[in-house]
Amino acid sequence: MYRILIITIVLTAQLSLAQRKPRARELGVPFDGTPGTYNAITDVKGVEVGHSTIISGDGPLKVGVGPVRTGVTAVLPRGKESTDLAFAAWFTLNGNGEMTGTTWVEESGFLEGPITITNTHSVGTVRDAVIAWESKGGKLAQAWGLPVVAETYDGFLNDIDGFHVREKHVFDALNNASGGAVAEGCVGGGTAMNCFGFKCGIGTSSRKLDERLGGYTVGVLVQSNFGGRTQLRVAGVPVGQEMANENLYLRPKAIADARRENPFQTEEGSIIIVVATDAPLLSHQLKRLARRATLGVARTGGTGGNSSGDIFIAFSTANAGAGISKTPVDVKMLPNDQISPLFEATAQAAEEAIVNALVAAETMTGRDGNTSYAIPHERLQQILRKYNRLNEPK
Numbered sequence: 001m002y003r004i005l006i007i008t009i010v011l012t013a014q015l016s017l018a019q020r021k022p023r024a025r026e027l028g029v030p031f032d033g034t035p036g037t038y039n040a041i042t043d044v045k046g047v048e049v050g051h052s053t054i055i056s057g058d059g060p061l062k063v064g065v066g067p068v069r070t071g072v073t074a075v076l077p078r079g080k081e082s083t084d085l086a087f088a089a090w091f092t093l094n095g096n097g098e099m100t101g102t103t104w105v106e107e108s109g110f111l112e113g114p115i116t117i118t119n120t121h122s123v124g125t126v127r128d129a130v131i132a133w134e135s136k137g138g139k140l141a142q143a144w145g146l147p148v149v150a151e152t153y154d155g156f157l158n159d160i161d162g163f164h165v166r167e168k169h170v171f172d173a174l175n176n177a178s179g180g181a182v183a184e185g186c187v188g189g190g191t192a193m194n195c196f197g198f199k200c201g202i203g204t205s206s207r208k209l210d211e212r213l214g215g216y217t218v219g220v221l222v223q224s225n226f227g228g229r230t231q232l233r234v235a236g237v238p239v240g241q242e243m244a245n246e247n248l249y250l251r252p253k254a255i256a257d258a259r260r261e262n263p264f265q266t267e268e269g270s271i272i273i274v275v276a277t278d279a280p281l282l283s284h285q286l287k288r289l290a291r292r293a294t295l296g297v298a299r300t301g302g303t304g305g306n307s308s309g310d311i312f313i314a315f316s317t318a319n320a321g322a323g324i325s326k327t328p329v330d331v332k333m334l335p336n337d338q339i340s341p342l343f344e345a346t347a348q349a350a351e352e353a354i355v356n357a358l359v360a361a362e363t364m365t366g367r368d369g370n371t372s373y374a375i376p377h378e379r380l381q382q383i384l385r386k387y388n389r390l391n392e393p394k
Helices: 012-018 102-109 120-136 168-175 254-263 284-300 340-360 377-386
Strands: 004-009 048-056 067-074 085-097 115-118 148-152 202-208 217-225 270-277 308-314
Touching: 012 270, 048 085, 048 168, 067 120, 067 168, 067 217, 085 284, 115 120, 115 168, 115 270, 120 148, 120 168, 148 270, 148 308, 168 217, 202 340, 217 284, 217 340, 270 284, 270 340, 284 340
Parallel strands: 115 148, 270 308
Antiparallel strands: 004 048, 048 067, 067 115, 085 308, 202 217, 217 270
């Protein structure tokens, strides 16, 4: 018999998880830039995040039964009570993945509702559920819904062909979304994800610009599922190469043996990045911001492999009401010659969000006994110390 356990993260649980698990900065990983209060995408005022996590069963795979290791993560640009739109744009580094609704984002320049992230084979279910949630709540911007739903593949640990994500899980993620601390690691859509040969998942970070640069905030949330072991770099240190021959392998023994013969073989996968800011940027400028998320990926060693879906979306919470007005409106726009600090903040926050996802994740065993191992915190600190890149924890 399979025991069903459904975990929906609400704010109190988010705070508990955030306090219980150290984040990358707490381990002494040095990052550039100044984070906001929560060092999370929710540092952008109004942004809410919710997770619905589904974990059930152990042992051999039985399609439609389990084991199940999956979920849904929702990002609401102006919170679940708002029907206002947000200027937005998207960008793809490598397109072997999916993000629905982007054709209209590109055409209109606006994001009309939440962004949700799940596993590859649940995109359709989640899309339909978001429309139902918006329709029932009177939140559709048009008579039809074109929600933004993104994915990464979790079939190594999860019964992905069993379609275990249901409408209720999507509703849970949306209805329980909140501001404040954000749960990271093996939660929501990131439950069964892996990166750089280790367990991974959801991560987040933010940057607060100096008042002389406008005082704006940039927040990033990632669902990280990409990269090979030897590619991993943390704070510029070749952590993955240092650990290339250590006995912590993501894949089954046959693949692990092949990797020992060729430790520099890359592991391809996907990453979804959501970038939020309160800076008054229009859609063409947000396209530029979304592109800078690629630099955060590159700082951690990612190269956008052929089988990888590296897809990014950026939105601004400024210019409230501009997308729903029935009459001409005046909007604010940051001059282009003042936008570079936001580019830097995006790259910095994306890098830290990925490392936070890696650090927060815990070892997980899923279908057929497949196990994905968490990166050892002490070993990570040891390698950073070797390269004089560790801020010794107090």
